[in-house]
Amino acid sequence: MPRDTADAVVIGGGVMGTSIAFQLARQKFGKVVLLEREAIASGTSGKSSALIRMHYSNTSTIQMAWRSLEIFENFEEVTQGGQPGFRQPGYLVFANEALAGGVRRNIELAQSLGVDTKWIERDEVAALAPWARLDDVVGAAYEQRSGYADPYGVAMGFADGARKHGATVRQNCPVTGVRVEGGKVIGVDTPRGPVDAPVVVNAAGAWVNKVAGLSGDHFPAEAIREQDTVFEAEGKGGERVQIVVYDAPTKLYFRPEGQDLLLIGRDNIDPEYVDPDEFNTKEDMKFVLDVISRMTPRWPEFENARLLRGWGCLYCITEDWMPIMDRHPGTAGYFVCTGMSGHGFKLSPAVGEMMAALIMEGRCPEPAIRDYRLGRFSEGHLMRSEFDRGFQG
Numbered sequence: 543m544p545r546d547t548a549d550a551v552v553i554g555g556g557v558m559g560t561s562i563a564f565q566l567a568r569q570k571f572g573k574v575v576l577l578e579r580e581a582i583a584s585g586t587s588g589k590s591s592a593l594i595r596m597h598y599s600n601t602s603t604i605q606m607a608w609r610s611l612e613i614f615e616n617f618e619e620v621t622q623g624g625q626p627g628f629r630q631p632g633y634l635v636f637a638n639e640a641l642a643g644g645v646r647r648n649i650e651l652a653q654s655l656g657v658d659t660k661w662i663e664r665d666e667v668a669a670l671a672p673w674a675r676l677d678d679v680v681g682a683a684y685e686q687r688s689g690y691a692d693p694y695g696v697a698m699g700f701a702d703g704a705r706k707h708g709a710t711v712r713q714n715c716p717v718t719g720v721r722v723e724g725g726k727v728i729g730v731d732t733p734r735g736p737v738d739a740p741v742v743v744n745a746a747g748a749w750v751n752k753v754a755g756l757s758g759d760h761f762p763a764e765a766i767r768e769q770d771t772v773f774e775a776e777g778k779g780g781e782r783v784q785i786v787v788y789d790a791p792t793k794l795y796f797r798p799e800g801q802d803l804l805l806i807g808r809d810n811i812d813p814e815y816v817d818p819d820e821f822n823t824k825e826d827m828k829f830v831l832d833v834i835s836r837m838t839p840r841w842p843e844f845e846n847a848r849l850l851r852g853w854g855c856l857y858c859i860t861e862d863w864m865p866i867m868d869r870h871p872g873t874a875g876y877f878v879c880t881g882m883s884g885h886g887f888k889l890s891p892a893v894g895e896m897m898a899a900l901i902m903e904g905r906c907p908e909p910a911i912r913d914y915r916l917g918r919f920s921e922g923h924l925m926r927s928e929f930d931r932g933f934q935g
């Protein structure tokens with residue numbers, strides 16, 4: 543079997559692996575090889591709602607989202623042709639009395655970092671969401687430049703961009719072995735032959751521990767099942783939802799899908815731990831009915847909506863529902879980037895830059911990659927958020 547060599551192997555062709563490979567190739571790290579067991583974006587990334595917003599509770603996460611926004615807005619130029627399908631209809635985070643304090647704190651922190659966000663009162667919310675019943679809503683965070691993108695287009699854009707900078711992207715090429723010798727990673731095995739490399743990045747998303755197991759490792763991240771739904775939803779006067787909403791009181795998020803559909807998801811309130819190779823990829827009727835029962839009080843005319851489709855897919859979560867981006871504590875050259883906990887899409891452009899800095903320079907002080915270190919779990923220094931379960935704002 544042919545034996546290949548590389549300066550870096552990246553495992554996983556989701557938005558994380560492609561973004562990391564792109565940055566390493568763009569910054570001329572050397573020969574970069576991206577290995578994806580199926581197709582680009584065939585894992586979580588391709589099933590993502592792909593909402594993009596800055597509303598977070600931590601300085602480094604806000605900085606990551608803010609930097610990523612800049613890349614999304616200039617994606618075609620940055621990646622030399624990538625098509626992210628980025629739409630910016632604006633983003634609202636609804637707050638009731640109990641949640642308003644947390645939303646306002648997040649806005650103040652983001653504003654102190656230069657982010658374009660503001661608190662708006664209920665009458666201004668009503669002007670942006672005329673279809674909504676807002677009795678319980680006292681106001682919202684409003685981000686004018688936020689919205690959603692096409693996760694497939696983003697992953698493909700990064701992968702093609704990496705290729706344009708000389709990287710090799712191999713699809714249908716699972717990593718079947720990670721070789722370690724003398725405390726250092728020395729390469730990987732695949733059905734198409736081994737690739738020798740002094741740097742290996744495990745960006746296998748929900749499969750992180752399947753890959754980690756190949757070298758007898760385990761990282762503190764778990765695969766859980768997540769669901770999403772798409773409805774045909776139109777008010778009696780033909781009105782549609784034309785803005786992105788995280789409805790914190792009902793725990794729903796929704797956004798336009800194409801011209802006339804509405805994509806709706808819910809916080810992952812009751813995690814179902816699964817084997818990422820064996821789980822139900824269809825939506826449950828229980829979940830659909832729960833979404834309807836939460837949505838109808840917010841938009842009474844939603845009772846006429848028709849379910850078009852739904853799906854079951856994967857989150858890779860950590861204890862604090864925040865990413866892991868670090869080097870392996872005992873194996874030189876082995877890096878891990880996973881545990882995006884249901885909110886990683888919007889961070890992926892910055893994640894690529896931060897991981898490339900960690901790999902190439904050994905550090906990334908800003909945004910502080912240290913916040914996402916593996917050791918925080920055993921140290922008991924978990925990250926905190928005003929909201930949890932996948933929103934993490």
Ligand SMILES: Cc1cc2nc3c(=O)[nH]c(=O)nc-3n(C[C@H](O)[C@H](O)[C@H](O)COP(=O)(O)OP(=O)(O)OC[C@H]3O[C@@H](n4cnc5c(N)ncnc54)[C@H](O)[C@@H]3O)c2cc1C
Pocket residue numbers: 553554555556557558559577578579580581582583584585586587588589590591592593594715716717718745746747748749752753768769770807855856857879880881882883884885886887888889
């Ligand atoms: C329903 C849903 C809605 C979401 N909504 C949002 C949102 O609105 N905003 C947001 O920011 N984030 C959102 N997310 C989260 C976001 O999509 C994820 O954080 C992100 O896509 C994770 O990317 P990844 O590259 O880590 O994982 P993945 O996309 O899963 O990529 C990992 C890849 O590794 C590959 N792989 C596995 N094993 C091997 C192997 N042995 N060899 C080679 N390759 C391997 C897999 O095939 C896969 O393609 C959502 C997620 C879901 C499921």
